[in-house]
Amino acid sequence: MTTIATQDKIRVQNLNLFYGENQALYDIDLSMQAGSITAFIGPSGCGKSTLLRTLNRMNDLIASVKITGEVLVDNQNIYAPDTDVVSLRKRVGMVFQRPNPFPMSIYDNIAYGPRIHGIKRKRDLDEIVEKSLKQAALWEEVKDRLNKSAMGLSGGQQQRLCIARLLAVDPDVLLMDEPTSALDPISTLKVEELTQELKSRYSIIIVTHNMQQAARISDTTAFFLNGVMVEHGETDKLFTNPGDQRTEDYITGRFG
């Protein structure tokens, strides 16, 4: 395998997506490099979550979805017929827009991924659980109640639990759908710091409605409108000197 420094981690080519008759994404072309953070911004319903979910084939679960075009992860088209979706999802992990812990203990939630991938020794699992919870800035709050149900956590704690659960399987790509929308400012800051720490080892795509957040943490930003990617470029440039009038209207709040 040749590794070129600038090789795209993910490349979306000519992607169209339909929910039944309704087209939700139009001709999306997008690429992102390993070790970078990309932010998706755009008004509600413009297709950010939909696009994110095409990157680990979560849309397979929705029977009505039809997709044309290609998504390359490490130069492999993940929509090729011989794709191993299970191993793809292990590499490309996702934090959902709504926190979705399992109705199990906190410990079992985090250990779920490692266990299904074959880690059995208690000592290894303990280590992973602690490390993941620390990374997700949740350890201090839950270390004394690891055996309590995760459903008893607050919404913000649940979301960080979901982040920890994802980190425990050690993916290469993190897809984060508004991971901080349910968090207080302090936890938000912690998650933002986390993304900075992680980005050297992971590639991160983060959907956010918070433009300061996008500006603070991302290297590149993509702006979407009605299923079309209007503009994708370096974050600094996109926010200070957008190339498209619609982007400018949106980021200056003169939208709609």
Next chain:
Amino acid sequence: MLNAKLTNKLATVMFWAIGFGILSILAWFLWHILSAGLPHISWNFLTRKPEEMIAGGGIGPQLFNSFYILFLSLLFSIPFGIGAGIWLAEYARKNWFTDLVRLATEMLASVPSIVFGLFGLLVFVTTLHLGYSIIGGALTLSLLNLPVLVRVTEETLRAVPDSYREASLALGATKWQTIRKVLLPSALPGLVTGVTLVAGRALGESAILIFTAGVSVSRFAPDLNLFASGETLSVHLWYVRSEGLVPDATQIAEGTAALLVLVVLILNLLIALPSRLYQRKMAGKSS
């Protein structure tokens, strides 16, 4: 809005009244059955063999057979019923074939049990030469219970939020891992309720067993022989009340009825309590 307040009050009163009404019917029923039957229940009654002609017989073999047949029927019906329910909820595509299977299951679930009894008589007892036997009864009972288990399993699995499926699959779990480790545990309380329902029905079933397990018992008890005929408590209740020649038939019937009620109550508690506790724990309510 005085009107809305008034109707609200009326509704409150009405639902309380309905609740109390149901409770008092239940209490009256229990009191009636238990006060008539409990005095006849003794250690001798529970362990001795029945008599054909003289008073003082027990229901020992019937008590044993009831549980033996219940156990065997669950052994046959739970794997297939839950398996088919999982298939319908998680694997089956939405097409005419699936709809047909679902329709057939629903129809089977409402077929009168005596029709299953006749079927068991023709197929297991006669054609397969099993005779009036514990195995014939258990197999026919599991046919009766199968559709109910299928439906309960499918419905409880469908009630599990999709977000659990998504979360598990997104972590790289296979479909089967997701079913086994997330969906079935979340559905467990519902499944337990279904199994309790089915077990209660099996304990109370008589029509089927008269046709397939027979109305007599082995000379010795407990008899584990699958091909022995195996009268159960419910069948015995019917038998002594309609054909019994013993002088204490009434007392035996009353005692058997009370015992059946007790057994069903205990069974429910035994199955339902641990499931409740588990459910509370997983919902994060336990302190």
